[in-house]
Amino acid sequence: MMRTRPLKVALLGCGVVGSEVARIMTTHAADLAARIGAPVELAGVAVRRPDKVREGIDPALVTTDATALVKRGDIDVVVEVIGGIEPARTLITTAFAHGASVVSANKALIAQDGAALHAAADEHGRDLYYEAAVAGAIPLIRPLRESLAGDKVNRVLGIVNGTTNFILDAMDTTGAGYQEALDEATALGYAEADPTADVEGFDAAAKAAILAGIAFHTRVRLDDVHREGMTEVTAADFASARQMGCTIKLLAICERAADGASVTARVHPAMIPLSHPLANVREAYNAVFVESEAAGQLMFYGPGAGGSPTASAVLGDLVAVCRNRLGGATGPGESAYAALPVSPMGEVVTRYHISLDVADKPGVLAQVATVFAEHGVSIDTVRQSGKDGEASLVVVTHRASDAALGGTVEALRKLDTVRGVASIMRVEGE
Known part of the structure; x- marks a missing residue:
């Protein structure tokens, strides 16, 4: 049976994504209610420019005081689509402290402070969902x-x-x-x-x-x-x-x-x-x-990216969080039990494509090949072209560490016959 008391949603931000979230909540209200098991009600919208006309949104819901909105105590879910680090971080933690779960599209904040935000959500027994933070509408x-x-x-x-x-x-x-x-x-x-x-x-x-x-x-x-x-x-x-x-x-x-x-x-x-x-x-x-x-x-x-695709991901999270709310449970939180170290870039092993501007004279290729060998970087293919004393040399390597390749390039730059390193690009997906 459907619960008649609506779940109240506070929307932080009403730009391209936020306005689309509000529109979908309104136009698909009956479907959302059926899927969740209770109606969802847009209880407030925090914006920076309150005088801007926002089609489909009751002006009475609009406020510039985002802090007061998330502190209301009757808000079930806060949807954060303002982006950036602050005030988003403080608003999210305040929402948790006042009983609300959070749906966010804020990739920068989650990437920087995800662990602390998950800890705050766990402390207050609330959800933190952020499908929209990565790859828009793609379920990932x-x-x-x-x-x-x-x-x-x-x-x-x-x-x-x-x-x-x-x-x-x-x-x-x-x-x-x-x-x-x-x-x-x-x-x-x-x-x-x-x-x-x-x-x-x-x-x-x-x-x-x-x-x-x-x-x-x-x-x-x-x-x-x-x-x-x-x-x-x-x-x-x-x-x-x-x-x-x-x-x-x-x-x-x-x-x-x-x-x-x-x-x-x-x-x-x-x-x-x-x-x-x-x-x-x-x-x-x-x-x-x-x-x-x-x-x-x-x-x-x-x-x-885009308003509609990102809003789709936000609404998917909103449905999941509201279902959890009705069931008195929370969804998966942070899983960091493996605690594996993050290796530096120098330890990454891949193939490389290096384009060199060199002097067009005998012995240049031998000099270049010697430098690669001295740094333990094996050459797969070489392509050379040139005229009038100028030449281009393209070297594709076998797999080697980024540190070894960096040492190779540094040594190549010191050769009198190498006039410049035109480009270095990794070769992936093989």
Whole structure:
């Protein structure tokens, strides 16, 4: 039987995502009530600009005092979609202290302070859900946290930022340069006026921290994630990738070491074979490839950002939290029992693509090969072209540690015959 007293929801933020959450709560109220077992009522909306017209939202619900809203005591669930660290962190912990569970889309906060927020939720016997913090509408956190709870996940490899994927896809398919592709992404609304968080990998790094923590039952903070942006990727890199049967994606990669004793988390551009499922992820879509011992290889694909997709994930969490509320229980909290150390980037082992500008004269290739050998980096293939005293040398290595590759590149820069290291890119997905 359905309970007649509604569950009260406070919404913090009413921008692109928040307004869509409010709209769905209103237009699908009957369905949500049937799925939950009780009506849900939007009890208040905290905003910064109270005078802005918000279609479908009763102006009487709008307030600028978010703290008073979460302190009311009759709020069952707080939905936080304002983003950033503060005041979101304080508002969430205040909500727990005053009896509310929390649904958040705040990747930066969860990546930085997830452990403390989970502890606060546990202290007060409340839920903290954040499916919308990673990959928009794609169900990913719940499958990792619940569906694969009995399995051992070894690797999570994915495209988790739609803006960067749109830019790289445009560079690949149209031959556009980075700035041209960024301008197109901005004009279409895929990139913010300041795209730094996306193109420099900060957004993806926060998501990688969350995914690694859940997948490996280990606390992984944002500071633990190695991060490189994609602003230096060029048309020449794509041309070289095509010659190898590859394309270039900005990847979030979370891995368990072969001996199982540590984990790594990193974000950087990488070449991947065209045969890999992630190579065919186009435009602003996201996709995450999960490898586990029992389930094998799984791929999750869909729109990774935007008001409606993100709101879909928020509402999914809202339904789950409300069901828990009615049942007098809480869902899964933090699982960090493994407490595996996070290894530095220098210990990561992969393949590399290095493009060198060198003098076009005899003996250069031998000098370069000697440097690779001295640092224990084995060469797989070499491609050389040039004329009029200038040459380009492209070296693709076998698997080697990042530290060994770094030492190799440093030594190469010191050779008189090497005029510059044009690009260094990892080769993944093989």
